[in-house]
Amino acid sequence: MTGTKQLGNFTPEDAPEYGDVLQCMRCGFCLPTCPTFSLTGRERSSPRGRVALARAVSEGKLEFNQAMKEEAYFCLDCRACTTACPSGVKAGEVMEICRAQAHQQQPLPKWQSVFRNFILQKMLPSPDLLETSMLPARLYQKLGIQWLVRNSKILKLAPAWIDKAEGMIPEMHQPLRQQIPQFSPATTEKRGTVAFFLGCVMTLMYAEVSRQTVRVLNHQGYDVITPKEQKCCGAPHLTEGDRETTRTLATHNLDLFMKLDVDAIVTDCAGCGSALKEYEEILAERQDHNRLEHFRHKIKDISEFLVEVGIRTEGLKPVNKVVTYHEPCHLCHAQGITKQPREAIQSIPGIELREMDESSWCCGSAATFSLKFTEESQKILDRKLNNVKKTEADVLITANPGCHLQLAWGLRQAEMPQPVLHLSELLGEATPD
Amino acid sequence: MISEHITAKLVQLLTKENVITEQEDLLVLGYDSTPGLHAMPDIVVYPVSSEQVRDIMIIARDEGIAITPRGSGTGLSGGSIPIQGGIVICLNKLNKILEIDEENLTATCQAGVVTLDLFNAVAEKGLFYPPDPGSQKISTMGGNVMEDAGGLRGLKYGVTRDYVMALKCVLPDGSLLSTGGKSVKDVAGYAFKDLLVGSEGTLGIITEITVKLIPPPQDKKTFLTYFDDIRTAGEAVSKIIAAKIIPSTMEIMDKATINCVEDYVSIGLPREMAALLLIEVDGHPAVVAEEAIAVNKILEQVGAAEIHIAKDAEEAVSLAEARRTALSALARVCPTTLLEDATVPRSLLPETFTLIEKLAEKYHLRVGTFGHAGDGNLHPTVLCDERDKDEMRRAHAFYDELYEQVLEWGGTVSGEHGIGIAKKDYLARQIGAGGVAVMRRVKNSFDPQGILNPGKIFESKQES
Numbered sequence: 001m002t003g004t005k006q007l008g009n010f011t012p013e014d015a016p017e018y019g020d021v022l023q024c025m026r027c028g029f030c031l032p033t034c035p036t037f038s039l040t041g042r043e044r045s046s047p048r049g050r051v052a053l054a055r056a057v058s059e060g061k062l063e064f065n066q067a068m069k070e071e072a073y074f075c076l077d078c079r080a081c082t083t084a085c086p087s088g089v090k091a092g093e094v095m096e097i098c099r100a101q102a103h104q105q106q107p108l109p110k111w112q113s114v115f116r117n118f119i120l121q122k123m124l125p126s127p128d129l130l131e132t133s134m135l136p137a138r139l140y141q142k143l144g145i146q147w148l149v150r151n152s153k154i155l156k157l158a159p160a161w162i163d164k165a166e167g168m169i170p171e172m173h174q175p176l177r178q179q180i181p182q183f184s185p186a187t188t189e190k191r192g193t194v195a196f197f198l199g200c201v202m203t204l205m206y207a208e209v210s211r212q213t214v215r216v217l218n219h220q221g222y223d224v225i226t227p228k229e230q231k232c233c234g235a236p237h238l239t240e241g242d243r244e245t246t247r248t249l250a251t252h253n254l255d256l257f258m259k260l261d262v263d264a265i266v267t268d269c270a271g272c273g274s275a276l277k278e279y280e281e282i283l284a285e286r287q288d289h290n291r292l293e294h295f296r297h298k299i300k301d302i303s304e305f306l307v308e309v310g311i312r313t314e315g316l317k318p319v320n321k322v323v324t325y326h327e328p329c330h331l332c333h334a335q336g337i338t339k340q341p342r343e344a345i346q347s348i349p350g351i352e353l354r355e356m357d358e359s360s361w362c363c364g365s366a367a368t369f370s371l372k373f374t375e376e377s378q379k380i381l382d383r384k385l386n387n388v389k390k391t392e393a394d395v396l397i398t399a400n401p402g403c404h405l406q407l408a409w410g411l412r413q414a415e416m417p418q419p420v421l422h423l424s425e426l427l428g429e430a431t432p433d
Numbered sequence: 434m435i436s437e438h439i440t441a442k443l444v445q446l447l448t449k450e451n452v453i454t455e456q457e458d459l460l461v462l463g464y465d466s467t468p469g470l471h472a473m474p475d476i477v478v479y480p481v482s483s484e485q486v487r488d489i490m491i492i493a494r495d496e497g498i499a500i501t502p503r504g505s506g507t508g509l510s511g512g513s514i515p516i517q518g519g520i521v522i523c524l525n526k527l528n529k530i531l532e533i534d535e536e537n538l539t540a541t542c543q544a545g546v547v548t549l550d551l552f553n554a555v556a557e558k559g560l561f562y563p564p565d566p567g568s569q570k571i572s573t574m575g576g577n578v579m580e581d582a583g584g585l586r587g588l589k590y591g592v593t594r595d596y597v598m599a600l601k602c603v604l605p606d607g608s609l610l611s612t613g614g615k616s617v618k619d620v621a622g623y624a625f626k627d628l629l630v631g632s633e634g635t636l637g638i639i640t641e642i643t644v645k646l647i648p649p650p651q652d653k654k655t656f657l658t659y660f661d662d663i664r665t666a667g668e669a670v671s672k673i674i675a676a677k678i679i680p681s682t683m684e685i686m687d688k689a690t691i692n693c694v695e696d697y698v699s700i701g702l703p704r705e706m707a708a709l710l711l712i713e714v715d716g717h718p719a720v721v722a723e724e725a726i727a728v729n730k731i732l733e734q735v736g737a738a739e740i741h742i743a744k745d746a747e748e749a750v751s752l753a754e755a756r757r758t759a760l761s762a763l764a765r766v767c768p769t770t771l772l773e774d775a776t777v778p779r780s781l782l783p784e785t786f787t788l789i790e791k792l793a794e795k796y797h798l799r800v801g802t803f804g805h806a807g808d809g810n811l812h813p814t815v816l817c818d819e820r821d822k823d824e825m826r827r828a829h830a831f832y833d834e835l836y837e838q839v840l841e842w843g844g845t846v847s848g849e850h851g852i853g854i855a856k857k858d859y860l861a862r863q864i865g866a867g868g869v870a871v872m873r874r875v876k877n878s879f880d881p882q883g884i885l886n887p888g889k890i891f892e893s894k895q896e897s
Binding site for chain 2: 019022023024025026027028029031032041042043044048049052053056061062065067068071085086087088
């Protein structure tokens with residue numbers, strides 16, 4: 001989707017393709033699926049409206065102005081409209097590209113841009129820096145400051161997003177990347193070898209989940225290779241409009257993983273999986289097409305992989321619980337994976353999967369959306385929690401750290417009893433030692 | 434341009450939240466689903482009550498400003514596009530279902546209620562509202578009534594018009610008109626309700642609608658039939674009707690449409706077949722069983738390539754859903770989809786398919802055809818690129834020639850999409866100068882100032 005010549009009021013670098021915006025025939029099938037349109041009823045905050053704005057910019061009828069920037073960021077990038085669109089329009093991707101335009105055309109104030117560049121270009125690409133940066137958070141919990149802060153309600157005085165961000169931090173452990181062995185052998189009859197892509201949020205905040213992912217894979221008969229040199233997948237950079245850093249990270253990961261002789265590259269983070277599968281487009285102009293396609297076909301979400309090879313159910317321990325499943329947008333809409341997680345859940349003896357209404361409706365987390373638009377995010381979350389409540393399930397299952405953080409926080413705030421588990425944790429519970 | 438004092442008046446009436454003046458918002462409220470059409474409104478308002486609709490109309494009347502009603506913008510003839518600017522009045526916030534009357538079998542709702550929401554609400558009470566336009570998940574009841582929307586069930590159950598029992602609307606002079614009621618029979622005076630249905634928002638703005646409901650069919654059977662030749666499919670349609678069977682649905686898709694829809698839904702439609710028919714018979718289980726046997730026999734006789742029967746209700750619904758995406762799915766393969774709405778007496782379907790094929794070849798165009806075969810209502814869709822001027826010229830020549838023949842056969846230029854902006858010329862050809870003159874007189878008696886949805890259906894006097 002990268003144009004080379006100037007298109008209307010877009011700058012040439014990282015601009016939408018004209019054909020991609022022209023593709024929309026404005027039938028409106030996307031409207032009832034869009035959480036932000038549902039929230040506001042405002043056409044410009046709908047996929048159809050956003051694509052129309054992008055088209056107006058590309059036809060020179062509209063400047064790339066503040067409103068365009070607002071819509072690029074107000075879009076959750078949940079891709080529900082992509083699933084709903086019979087014409088194949090990718091409004092979410094167009095908005096993602098418009099975020100890159102926003103940074104070119106409407107630079108941030110100096111201090112903000114220094115901060116942004118530090119996070120995106122220095123910290124996220126460096127696992128070591130990233131892990132060190134989490135040390136204060138761990139100390140904050142260990143030394144009991146968190147307890148003090150939460151009980152004193154002092155953060156009610158701060159902007160809403162700070163209070164929420166603090167509230168979302170899960171109980172943190174040592175980052176997994178430093179501890180996980182580079183090679184972890186199959187614990188039952190061997191079926192093959194896979195590489196594990198360990199996402200940043202997973203290693204930092206959900207170390208226990210990814211530990212279970214590896215354990216489940218081992219028990220399913222796979223040797224797991226987790227290369228220590230892997231870096232961030234580049235998804236945060238895409239959502240923040242820094243496509244160039246994504247390309248750098250993508251190239252690094254591509255080279256690293258293509259050197260390995262593995263059956264698949266597995267991830268337990270829907271956001272990472274979706275970004276890794278998009279390397280094909282992101283690096284289209286810089287890499288050999290066959291190599292990218294090969295890489296693309298190796299990337300598998302954990303549930304996608306397990307269902308594809310067939311889950312060995314012999315020896316699994318029964319889990320006598322009623323669970324409901326929230327579909328991460330980046331799994332169901334961005335990757336089209338809807339059946340596999342359900343099949344994986346139902347492979348566990350004793351489990352009852354009770355479907356919630358609107359299971360593929362966004363939870364309002366959407367990368368930094370939940371902190372940038374705390375009020376709107378809350379309304380989207382409330383809708384989700386209400387659907388969870390109606391199921392009366394014991395446990396809420398999901399498969400993406402962004403959703404996990406948001407849902408766990410929401411359930412706690414609403415004083416609802418359900419714990420949130422990643423699908424891998426549930427599978428881990430059923431997997432014998 | 435709207436002066437500041439008018440904006441202030443509207444804000445005072447509706448609050449700031451419901452008055453839209455920002456350029457970016459206006460830009461996206463000046464289109465519908467018709468390709469190539471767009472116009473900027475000067476201001477957009479969202480009334481939340483019928484009284485507000487009247488008060489807005491009075492402001493438009495007093496100031497002589499054009500005012501164009503809009504629902505979800507899914508129209509296919511440009512009916513809600515404000516070609517003279519002015520006020521666009523969006524009725525989406527008038528979205529309450531007011532009553533479901535189980536004794537009189539009626540439902541009353543506001544104009545902005547989404548069609549499928551009404552369908553679901555009455556279904557919960559064990560009742561059935563049959564009109565189901567392709568856009569039912571998005572389209573509003575007000576828009577359906579104004580365009581007299583059809584749908585997949587038209588053949589047996591009729592179209593929106595056949596279900597409208599009463600309307601409340603605001604006329605361009607600000608007066609209120611209530612027409613029709615819950616009585617099954619009503620011959621008191623002129624049937625204004627019938628005039629308003631299908632008037633494309635040119636005579637009044639509907640605020641409330643009462644529709645007739647019926648008990649749902651107890652049983653149904655759905656056939657998916659493939660053909661090597663699209664004409665054979667046409668023949669099957671005529672033969673089934675001639676056998677005195679009225680299926681609730683007889684939908685057709687040609688090869689191009691099958692492939693685009695399959696690209697989107699991936700349910701295993703046959704990519705190599707020339708056409709498919711989706712046929713549904715419904716009613717009492719005994720009748721359904723009998724009709725299904727008869728339909729099957731006819732399909733075999735005409736030489737259908739394959740006959741499948743949906744295994745359950747779920748599969749039947751997924752097939753109908755797939756069919757509903759036909760138009761949008763065709764848009765996958767090209768930037769612009771020019772869609773038409775030609776309708777012929779159904780005995781002429783095979784000839785119409787031949788004509789479409791011949792003309793597509795003559796003008797070097799890619800055409801995908803789908804539609805309501807049982808109604809003789811086809812949507813030949815030219816798959817093109819609006820940037821290619823020559824192709825667009827050829828596309829228009831294609832339709833000109835097609836419509837000439839359709840009219841000669843006693844058909845119509847619009848089965849269910851309306852005339853709007855796009856087909857004013859064709860309408861004039863169909864009903865003649867005399868017909869247009871009468872329509873103009875009707876329009877004048879409702880809207881002497883010419884402020885309500887100007888420039889639609891026929892040229893207004895000033896333009897002609």
